[in-house]
Amino acid sequence: MTPPPSRRRRGGTPERSYPRRGAVRRSQVITTYGVGSLVAVDNESFIVMGTDSWNVTQAPTIYEHRLARVLGVKSFRLPPASDDTSRDGIRVRRFPLWHSCPNCDALQHVRGFNSPPGKNDCGDCDEELVPSRFVMACAKGHIDDFPYWKWAHRNNRQGQESGHCGGEMRLRTSGKTASLRSVLISCTCGIPEVSMEGAFRRSSLSGLKVFCSGRRPWLKDAPTEHCAETPRTLQRGSSVAWQPLVKTALSIPPWSDGLAARLGDHWENLRAMTRVEIEIYLKALTMQEKYEFSTDKVVALLEAENQEDLAPDQDQPRGHAYAALRKQEYERLVAGRLESETDREEEFICEPPRSSTAPLRPYGVSGPMLVKRLREVRALKAFSRVDTPDTHDEVHEAALSLTSTGWLPAMEVRGEGVFLRLDETRLDAWARSAAVAARAERIRTNHLRMLRDRAGEDHTVPDSPAGPRMVLLHTLAHALINEWSLDGGYPAASLRERLYADDTMAGLLISTATSDSAGSLGGLVAQGEPVRLEPSLHSALTRAKWCSADPLCVESEGSGVGGINLAACHACVLLPETSCEHNNGLLDRALLIGTPEDPSVGFFNGAVMP
Numbered sequence: 001m002t003p004p005p006s007r008r009r010r011g012g013t014p015e016r017s018y019p020r021r022g023a024v025r026r027s028q029v030i031t032t033y034g035v036g037s038l039v040a041v042d043n044e045s046f047i048v049m050g051t052d053s054w055n056v057t058q059a060p061t062i063y064e065h066r067l068a069r070v071l072g073v074k075s076f077r078l079p080p081a082s083d084d085t086s087r088d089g090i091r092v093r094r095f096p097l098w099h100s101c102p103n104c105d106a107l108q109h110v111r112g113f114n115s116p117p118g119k120n121d122c123g124d125c126d127e128e129l130v131p132s133r134f135v136m137a138c139a140k141g142h143i144d145d146f147p148y149w150k151w152a153h154r155n156n157r158q159g160q161e162s163g164h165c166g167g168e169m170r171l172r173t174s175g176k177t178a179s180l181r182s183v184l185i186s187c188t189c190g191i192p193e194v195s196m197e198g199a200f201r202r203s204s205l206s207g208l209k210v211f212c213s214g215r216r217p218w219l220k221d222a223p224t225e226h227c228a229e230t231p232r233t234l235q236r237g238s239s240v241a242w243q244p245l246v247k248t249a250l251s252i253p254p255w256s257d258g259l260a261a262r263l264g265d266h267w268e269n270l271r272a273m274t275r276v277e278i279e280i281y282l283k284a285l286t287m288q289e290k291y292e293f294s295t296d297k298v299v300a301l302l303e304a305e306n307q308e309d310l311a312p313d314q315d316q317p318r319g320h321a322y323a324a325l326r327k328q329e330y331e332r333l334v335a336g337r338l339e340s341e342t343d344r345e346e347e348f349i350c351e352p353p354r355s356s357t358a359p360l361r362p363y364g365v366s367g368p369m370l371v372k373r374l375r376e377v378r379a380l381k382a383f384s385r386v387d388t389p390d391t392h393d394e395v396h397e398a399a400l401s402l403t404s405t406g407w408l409p410a411m412e413v414r415g416e417g418v419f420l421r422l423d424e425t426r427l428d429a430w431a432r433s434a435a436v437a438a439r440a441e442r443i444r445t446n447h448l449r450m451l452r453d454r455a456g457e458d459h460t461v462p463d464s465p466a467g468p469r470m471v472l473l474h475t476l477a478h479a480l481i482n483e484w485s486l487d488g489g490y491p492a493a494s495l496r497e498r499l500y501a502d503d504t505m506a507g508l509l510i511s512t513a514t515s516d517s518a519g520s521l522g523g524l525v526a527q528g529e530p531v532r533l534e535p536s537l538h539s540a541l542t543r544a545k546w547c548s549a550d551p552l553c554v555e556s557e558g559s560g561v562g563g564i565n566l567a568a569c570h571a572c573v574l575l576p577e578t579s580c581e582h583n584n585g586l587l588d589r590a591l592l593i594g595t596p597e598d599p600s601v602g603f604f605n606g607a608v609m610p
């Protein structure tokens, strides 16, 4: 065999730029093709490299003070979009490395194929190689090639290590189905041919004494880690092979007027200073940046920060700080921020409507606010494999870089929105009804069962957020988004819900969600004026009374994945994925308007007469 071309020899495969073929939008670098994920481009497969190997000279820095504090970073970077004219800075590397040739059926490490430079072909057949459909990964985020040799030689290893049988491996598919049973692995050493059947079983690899290799191929030069996790076989493109952990925050006062962002990288210095030191520091900065920094304002911000309790705290459970972020937003949405009191750089403008809110009173809807300007930052904090945050309480967060970069990839969304609350006294009275409680409890029970089933044994599952208040607010958000998309002409996918539901919050925000400035849809705030909101509510709730799938839909004892919806289906209240915070789960129309048998379970039952 001739030696492989030199460019392949050092340290596996070379890094390259993010594939341009198949344009990747900026937002997808956060949610779909982020660090550590596997991307298929034409017939090749790559893993997206860690942020410490990105070329970020062209990537704009953005700031979101509260979110940065919670995530323990100084700033965020917008990932370069692949259709930028600039040289894009995201690196990828070939992965998995094992490939097969569809012509000669050879199955081996890509190096062994002797491909011509710049191609990914079988040197013997001139056929394009097919990357392995299977990979091996563990819940700590490690990922490696599927151990084909050990899989095929399971009964014939006699203490030998991988590849020492002297044979050459083959992969062929029998029949036309894509089932595991029809994927057949053999070796010219003469072992019996085996299929891939059973490879996805939890213990299929540990049963063959295959241990996690502790590899992190997305991190350049990362040492292998010692790992005691049981490795699992995964499909290369499956969602369990890569789940993003995305954290979001709205920019709200006092951090949203541009001052906090201007001081972005300086906060760390400022935090350690006395007032006098701050004054001197800012004087120098004012000269340098030609922008007047007020010592009073900066000191006030530092004091506010001390009050906030957002910094990561070892003693608090992980979710605590995120819950605190939401709570602050809620309080700010309730309190508002008048345009007349702000400067041009303010990112958050939230005003009460001009018209009387009296028409909303029969609905139990209170405190509508018109959010004329808002900015949301969505950051990729980490990712997980095998276990997902939906199903596991303490999912392992795989790091985006080997050494701390001080920043995380993020995207910012600007838009506008409508915020409204439900009267809490009325809510509590309604939620006390046994029939209401029973419906919410059924959702909760189904949800917890689904979480437990997915998590498997000996894992703690997160608590279900389902309760009467949450399911009601959630379903109302869906009904309103549907209404505004059918009646107001907003594509449903361009509207997003953000729920504020717990013992102390009962609100929902519906906002436009476009990351490209050109596509911003104006006019949503106008829908929040009570004179327009009242007919919208009326129409949304009337529509929610009926579903083309009734009576099946309304009588459902548990629909959707895991049965975590009751009366809710694609014909009535489900939304495009991007609009929903809860994967279209935890919904029930009956809590809005009741059932034909028992109208009283509907919170809005009195407001919308038959």
Ligand SMILES: [Zn+2]
Residues within 6 Å of the ligand: 101, 102, 103, 104, 105, 106, 122, 123, 124, 125, 126, 127
């Ligand atoms: Zn071949």
Ligand SMILES: [Zn+2]
Residues within 6 Å of the ligand: 153, 165, 166, 167, 168, 187, 188, 189, 190, 191
């Ligand atoms: Zn063999």
Ligand SMILES: [Zn+2]
Residues within 6 Å of the ligand: 138, 139, 140, 141, 142, 212, 213, 214, 227, 228, 229
């Ligand atoms: Zn591992």
Ligand SMILES: [Zn+2]
Residues within 6 Å of the ligand: 547, 548, 549, 550, 553, 554, 567, 568, 569, 570, 571, 572, 573
């Ligand atoms: Zn339905």
Ligand SMILES: [Zn+2]
Residues within 6 Å of the ligand: 474, 478, 497, 579, 580, 581, 582, 583, 584, 585
């Ligand atoms: Zn939703």
